[in-house]
Amino acid sequence: xxxVLFLCxxxxxxxxxxxxxxxxxxxxxxxxxxxxPDFNPGKLLEEYNVEEMDDSDPRAAELMKKMKEVWKAAPxxxxxxxRLIKLPGFVVPLETDKELVTEFFLVPYYGACIHVPPPPxxxxxxxxxxxxxGLKGSMFDAVWVTGxxxxxxxxxxxxxxxxxxxxxxTEPYK
Numbered sequence: 001x002x003x004v005l006f007l008c009x010x011x012x013x014x015x016x017x018x019x020x021x022x023x024x025x026x027x028x029x030x031x032x033x034x035x036x037p038d039f040n041p042g043k044l045l046e047e048y049n050v051e052e053m054d055d056s057d058p059r060a061a062e063l064m065k066k067m068k069e070v071w072k073a074a075p076x077x078x079x080x081x082x083r084l085i086k087l088p089g090f091v092v093p094l095e096t097d098k099e100l101v102t103e104f105f106l107v108p109y110y111g112a113c114i115h116v117p118p119p120p121x122x123x124x125x126x127x128x129x130x131x132x133x134g135l136k137g138s139m140f141d142a143v144w145v146t147g148x149x150x151x152x153x154x155x156x157x158x159x160x161x162x163x164x165x166x167x168x169x170t171e172p173y174k
Contacts, residue, residue, distance in 0.1 A: 026086040026146045031108040034122050034163065036075045041120065044070060067117060074120035076151050076162040085165070086146045087125065088173050091135060092158060094126075100134025103127065105161060106145055118159035126154040126161040135170045142173035 048063045090110050095103035106125040107118075118124065127145055129135065135143065147167035154161045 024084055026084045028086045029080075030087075031089070031123055034077060034080070034125075036077055036122075039075050039122065041067070041070050041074070064117070071117060071120040072155075072160045074122040074162060076122050078151055080149050080163070081151045083149050084147070085149050086144055087149075087165075088142065088144050089125070091141050091143060094156070094158075097134060100129075100136060102129050102134040104135065105158065106143075106165070110142075121153065121160045121162035124159055124161035125149070125163045125165050126152075127165045127167045129167040129170070133168060133170070143170045144173055145170050 044063070044066060048059055050063070053060055053063075087106060089106040089108055091101065092105040092107055093101045093103075094105065095101070104127050106127050108123050109119075125145075127147065130147075135141075145165060145167050146169040147165040150164045150166070151162070152164040154164055
């Protein structure tokens with residue numbers, strides 16, 4: 001009898017295999033999840049008292065320079081490394097393959113990277129889509145992107161991303 005129970009247990013345990021990574025349920029995140037709780041760039045604005053500053057004030061150029069430095073070095077959430085996530089955002093195309101966008105920045109708001117300054121690095125995700133899984137659509141579409149997130153800095157002329165995602169799926173944001 002003990003042997004029969006043991007064999008049943010082996011059969012039962014053997015049938016509970018872990019799901020492959022692409023079949024696991026992705027953790028749905030929002031953009032606030034990508035910002036460490038102690039990151040407070042607002043302190044810089046308080047230091048310059050922007051309420052009393054106009055565009056011609058020489059301190060405005062100084063503030064913009066410092067903001068760009070803070071944005072580029074914005075800290076990331078290290079514990080997100082390697083997690084399968086689903087994140088909504090807007091697409092800023094970087095590379096296309098025929099009619100598919102294969103590499104892009106995913107950003108939290110429409111028009112980011114085109115307007116100055118771009119979002120902080122912890123609010124930009126550089127996405128490289130899995131081969132054959134590129135995104136169809138127009139520039140600045142709102143989408144959900146699913147994939148494995150890594151903590152990795154990527155820079156180009158449009159901005160600096162603090163995260164990189166290996167995208168496996170996109171779908172329209174509704």
